[in-house]
Amino acid sequence: MILNTKNSYRFLTPRISNQKTQYKNLLLTLITAIALTACRGKEETADKQNYTLQNDTITVPATSTISPKLKIQAVTNEPFQLELITAGTVKAIPNFYAEIAPPFSGRVTKVHLKLGMKTQVGTPLFEMVSPDFIDAQKNFFQAKSTFQIAKLSLKRQQDLKTNGVGSQKDLEEAETNFEINEKEYQNAIASLKIFGVNVNKLVFGQPLIISSPIAGEVITNEIVLGQYIKDDDSPKAIVANLKKVWIAGQVKEKDIRFIKKLDGAEIQVASYPDKKIIGKIFHVDEIVDEATRSVQVLIECANEDHALKSGMYVTVKFIDTPENTLFVPAKAVLQYNDRSFVLVQLEKGKYIRRYVETGITSNGKIAILSGLKPNEIIISEGAFYLLEAK
Known part of the structure; x- marks a missing residue:
């Protein structure tokens, strides 16, 4: 069928133009996909060349681009003193306090x-x-x-x-x-x-x-x-012996377990920022405050100079006896299936995954409770480059 009218000719021209445009866009999409696939393949090949995995042992050749990024160090014991900071209030000791009426x-x-x-x-x-x-x-x-x-x-x-x-x-x-x-x-x-x-x-x-x-x-x-x-x-006079006082500290329910290990506390007073006051834990309440979910801990402090006034707010830092504890850099600890592990060096360029039990974090380091021994060598930095080695 021949269409020779001007109106029909004008109608067919835009349809031909749209088809050409769609063809060009499709061609560009295919070219881009092929290029990305090629790049990804090169990256995966490069990663495989950077290390090899045999059983649980990861080998990183000296020529690998990852090798210079891995830092190692020996695991050592460090003296660590557990600390827990909370607010407290100065109280007179009941046996040394009398209201006169x-x-x-x-x-x-x-x-x-x-x-x-x-x-x-x-x-x-x-x-x-x-x-x-x-x-x-x-x-x-x-x-x-x-x-x-x-x-x-x-x-x-x-x-x-x-x-x-x-x-x-x-x-x-x-x-x-x-x-x-x-x-x-x-x-x-x-x-x-x-x-x-x-x-x-x-x-x-x-x-x-x-x-x-x-x-x-x-x-x-x-x-x-x-x-x-x-x-x-009401009482018209009060007699008190304030040479010793109690500090009533509030410890959250979740932290009570730490108090059993602690044997002392350091008291800081805003009015005496340079004064160091040391007290001993006297009593831990058996009842949890339902409103604050806290337990009251009484610390007995010497107060010969009467620096601590009844009702005064203070900061309480509970301190434990220093103990030798294994610490590793936080960057050395990786996660896999909700478990923590580090990469332990078997020999130069060879590492094995070791699952560990972690403890408290302090100053960018994590305490290791089990899984490592002193003097073992681990990757302290850059271990995440080997995270995909499974």
């Missing part, structure tokens, strides 16, 4: 204490007049008098019975009465001794003397002459 309500009549005052056990701090204390004194003297009467009555009945005048019944009643009054008297003595009262020197009507229960130093004082203090008020 009166046992009775009353009015302060005399003040002996002042901030910074050194105390011993029994040092008077302040005095107060208390109706409740007067009642306690009255109960004590009544119990004492009743006890003395019961004691004399018992002695008289014993004498009468011995001389054949008294009856057994009267003696037994006197003995029972004596035992009851003796217990009441002892209870009255105990109730006063709790407050540091010397019952042998007690005078009826004397003021209550509040004394220090521990040796230490007055670190808080809110006692004012003439003030009225209730028995349920």
Whole structure:
């Protein structure tokens, strides 16, 4: 069929042009693919020429382009000290810390204490007049008098019975009465001794003397002459011995296993950046804080200069006794199927894969727990060039 109209001629021309363009593009794609395949083949050939694999042994010829890139070194033990850094808070040791509050309500009549005052056990701090204390004194003297009467009555009945005048019944009643009054008297003595009262020197009507229960130093004082203090008020004075303190450090649950190996800690304080304070682990809590998933560790520290203040925030660095540990450069350790391995030199230019168990990483080195021995030679750098050798 002949198409001789102008309209038909104009319609066929673009279709012929598009076919030529598609043919050119297809030709270019084929040429590019052939070139890439050729280059890849050359690279694979070059890699095979760089090393050979026989069983588990990799041989790298001296003429290989990889050989100059491989660095080797002997594995040696290095002293290593495990460290774990966390935050901590200074706390007073409970046995060396006393909050002073009166046992009775009353009015302060005399003040002996002042901030910074050194105390011993029994040092008077302040005095107060208390109706409740007067009642306690009255109960004590009544119990004492009743006890003395019961004691004399018992002695008289014993004498009468011995001389054949008294009856057994009267003696037994006197003995029972004596035992009851003796217990009441002892209870009255105990109730006063709790407050540091010397019952042998007690005078009826004397003021209550509040004394220090521990040796230490007055670190808080809110006692004012003439003030009225209730028995349920918060403590008005604090005496503490801060020559030793606790540091309460928080250790994450996942790191508790390290604490068992550690025997000391280094305390760093922001206000004394050059001061080095060393403490000893005193106690590891048995309960994990559910909110923080941490365990409290108490470190006891000497604090003769009082540099550590109660409530102060510090940095705690737990330290272990140095131990000899095998370390290799991190670049020497490779991964295969979730296992770690290094390349150990059998002889010059020959290496074998050795699976190892790794430990902590420190300063660009990895601890080797098993799989290597001291003085073995490994590829320390460039081992990844041989990663494809399988």
